[in-house]
Amino acid sequence: MTQRRLSLFGATGSVGQSTLDLVRRDGETWQVGVLSAHSDVAELAKLAKEFRPDVAVIADEARHTELKDALAGTGIETAAGADALVEAAQRPTDLVMAAIVGTAGLAPTMAALAAGYDVALANKEALVSAGALMMAVARTSGSTILPVDSEHNAIFQCLAGGRIDQVRRIILTASGGPFRTMSSADMAIVTPAQAVAHPNWSMGAKISVDSATMMNKGLELIEAHHLFPVGLDRIEILVHPQSVIHSLVEYIDCSTLAQLGSPDMRIPISSALAWPQRMATPCAPLDLASIARLDFEAPDEVRFPATALCRAAIAEGGARPAQLNAANEVAVAAFLAGRISFPAIVDTVRRVIDAAAPATPSSLQDIFSVDAASRAAAQQFVDQYEHA
Numbered sequence: 001m002t003q004r005r006l007s008l009f010g011a012t013g014s015v016g017q018s019t020l021d022l023v024r025r026d027g028e029t030w031q032v033g034v035l036s037a038h039s040d041v042a043e044l045a046k047l048a049k050e051f052r053p054d055v056a057v058i059a060d061e062a063r064h065t066e067l068k069d070a071l072a073g074t075g076i077e078t079a080a081g082a083d084a085l086v087e088a089a090q091r092p093t094d095l096v097m098a099a100i101v102g103t104a105g106l107a108p109t110m111a112a113l114a115a116g117y118d119v120a121l122a123n124k125e126a127l128v129s130a131g132a133l134m135m136a137v138a139r140t141s142g143s144t145i146l147p148v149d150s151e152h153n154a155i156f157q158c159l160a161g162g163r164i165d166q167v168r169r170i171i172l173t174a175s176g177g178p179f180r181t182m183s184s185a186d187m188a189i190v191t192p193a194q195a196v197a198h199p200n201w202s203m204g205a206k207i208s209v210d211s212a213t214m215m216n217k218g219l220e221l222i223e224a225h226h227l228f229p230v231g232l233d234r235i236e237i238l239v240h241p242q243s244v245i246h247s248l249v250e251y252i253d254c255s256t257l258a259q260l261g262s263p264d265m266r267i268p269i270s271s272a273l274a275w276p277q278r279m280a281t282p283c284a285p286l287d288l289a290s291i292a293r294l295d296f297e298a299p300d301e302v303r304f305p306a307t308a309l310c311r312a313a314i315a316e317g318g319a320r321p322a323q324l325n326a327a328n329e330v331a332v333a334a335f336l337a338g339r340i341s342f343p344a345i346v347d348t349v350r351r352v353i354d355a356a357a358p359a360t361p362s363s364l365q366d367i368f369s370v371d372a373a374s375r376a377a378a379q380q381f382v383d384q385y386e387h388a
């Protein structure tokens with residue numbers, strides 16, 4: 001491949017590290033322009049020394065001096081804070097990897113899209129909060145959004161086999177998470193450690209909890225609705241515990257295309273990095289004979305009400321998905337901090353949505369206001385649970 005520049009946001013995370021693993025193996029191709037992290041200066045500095053970006057950005061401004069000291073004499077520029085992330089996202093590049101977790105990634109991702117750069121999108125919360133705006137900005141600027149989420153990457157690949165107006169159904173597969181077979185009564189007392197222990201994937205803490213509540217699949221339904229405009233009623237969820245089929249597309253002729261692979265994020269990441277080509281990965285090829293069988297079941301929306309909540313939120317549209325996402329981020333953080341129970345996560349989200357007035361955000365600023373108000377509301381419910 002010809003040389004390409006990569007700006008990587010969320011370099012120290014699970015997706016960020018998997019991305020750098022691929023870049024490291026294909027050093028001839030990639031020139032890293034930007035690396036960013038939230039607060040882990042030591043890891044960011046270590047990665048910066050290895051990958052030699054033009055700029056290393058630490059989101060937590062209080063850590064800037066520490067980062068400057070760590071990179072003194074290297075010639076690598078340093079920057080800090082939310083505005084610096086946006087500025088870094090506007091620097092000329094061939095591809096931006098959006099791998100920050102949460103709506104913290106929204107502003108830099110929008111900046112990259114507005115600048116016309118192609119974006120490999122892992123940061124699903126940005127799309128959930130501001131999907132309509134993001135898609136509109138990408139259309140105007142001509143940016144391509146390359147989905148990194150394994151399901152959406154699978155659908156993106158399957159859509160190469162037909163026309164989107166000839167799709168009958170998109171089937172999003174879900175592992176079901178660590179509590180797939182657990183009763184509601186048992187789920188009431190699970191610990192954060194149990195919730196982040198995903199059976200198939202190794203991921204950051206927030207998305208692991210989202211997988212356990214199935215909120216992740218609901219967020220992915222909203223994500224799919226924006227990325228693949230086939231109509232909400234044509235997007236279904238299917239539980240598939242082995243995580244071998246990453247999603248399916250059924251066409252009007254009843255041909256169903258699926259994308260399969262080992263549950264290793266480096267596969268969808270490589271697909272986004274190399275698109276429209278492919279690149280070799282160190283991932284394990286599928287051994288279907290040893291996997292022997294693939295199982296499927298309908299999702300249980302009684303034990304896992306999050307997906308229905310998400311479907312209702314995107315059907316209503318406007319600010320609802322942003323309210324839902326913000327409330328979920330607060331509730332997941334509270335659960336991880338041991339402040340609320342596992343069922344209280346989805347309850348908090350529902351209560352925030354029920355209490356919030358509908359609104360129609362028309363700018364990024366509007367989305368940030370909705371996000372802030374919903375976080376404050378969620379925090380109040382969290383406090384009530386804690387003191388109940």
Ligand code: NAD
Pocket residue numbers: 009010011012013014015016036037038039040059099100101102104105122123124125148149150201202203204205206207265
């Ligand atoms: P992670 O927690 O491992 O990493 C998150 C990254 O974001 C880190 O680099 C962190 O420093 C940075 N970050 C966190 N808060 C920030 C803030 N306020 N400002 C700036 N940077 C901040 O998360 P992850 O599992 O790598 O997930 C990243 C995104 O990719 C999420 O949106 C997730 O839903 C999505 N995703 C992840 C996986 C996976 O396998 N991990 C799969 C599909 C989608």
Ligand code: MG
Pocket residue numbers: 149150151220
């Ligand atoms: Mg996924």
